[in-house]
Amino acid sequence: MGEVTSQRTVEVDALRYGIEQGLTVIDTAEMYADGGAEEVVKEAIKDIRNQVFLVTKVWPTHQSREALPKALDASLTRLGTSYVDLYLLHWPSQSVPLEQTLNALAQVQEQGLARYLGVSNFPTPYLKQAQELLPDGATIAADQVEYHLANRRAETALIPYCVDRQIAVMAYTPVKGIPSLRPASAGYRVLSHIAHDHQVSPATIALAYLIGSGPVIAIPKAIQYRHIDANRAALDVLLSDVERQAIRRAFASPEEELPYEAL
The missing domain is CATH 3.20.20.100 (NADP-dependent oxidoreductase domain)
Known part of the structure; x- marks a missing residue:
């Protein structure tokens, strides 16, 4: 921008x-x-x-x-x-x-x-x-x-720490990798299935997962109105525990936080 x-x-x-x-x-x-x-x-x-x-x-x-x-x-x-x-x-x-x-x-x-x-x-x-x-x-x-589904390191220590101290976690690039998911991948299948049930896009489900993970504010970039609408729709999606577990299984487990030198 x-x-x-x-x-x-x-x-x-x-x-x-x-x-x-x-x-x-x-x-x-x-x-x-x-x-x-x-x-x-x-x-x-x-x-x-x-x-x-x-x-x-x-x-x-x-x-x-x-x-x-x-x-x-x-x-x-x-x-x-x-x-x-x-x-x-x-x-x-x-x-x-x-x-x-x-x-x-x-x-x-x-x-x-x-x-x-x-x-x-x-x-x-x-x-x-x-x-x-x-x-x-x-x-x-x-x-x-x-913080996005392909990088869930924030879930390891940062989000729990921030929950206890009332600190907001702002997630940048929150839908990274979603548009390029291979149709044969577990992530694509799970997100598509849940998106169909909620009548929204897979990217909307990815955002809904993040903002349901704690004091998380997702800040996706969007220029096209349809993408803005998809972002807004995430605020109205409440994922069940079963759906959240399915998403976690489909995407890589959180890795340990990187040391500063690697950032």
Whole structure:
């Protein structure tokens, strides 16, 4: 999003349509299209800012005490708003001490520039460390991670940890691999069967599985209205325990979380 100027109207229309359908969590980042994605979001929400929950992220190279406030200010300008609802560390920084970054995060929250704070791509040990280093009074509201049926690592430790601490898990690329499933595969057969029973698409069932796994917010990308409708339909699908077990059997078991060096 935001990479091709000629597509901007289509992208803005897609965002507006999704918001009209009740999909009001808008996720972006300063590095998406070098800020272009935030500019697309600005156009989409300019007269309905109070109707959306706006999330953006700061890149690791901008996570120092000096750089982070400047990065957020630039994001706010591109987004056309005076605050974001949730500000995330996009990845752990290998060059800036985490405690310094968290202090800078807490400061922008105190200034009213971010309502909630969070992280992204933090395995459970890093999330625990971040919680321990946060200044008094500050809390982590969310951890955004890759989570889909072909990568269920979040189920191993992260989701249980977040359930106990009321931290939201934001799942990016939540339908990855679903369109390319082979018809002969167990995953395709199971999802297709359950989708037929619920009169929705297999991708909708994949999303319904994720958001039924705990405090999970799925953030699928969609430009075509039919895909947006399929995403919205997942909110109305309640999978039975039997259906969820069938999906788990059809897809690979969760692997252990990767160490930071492998991320």
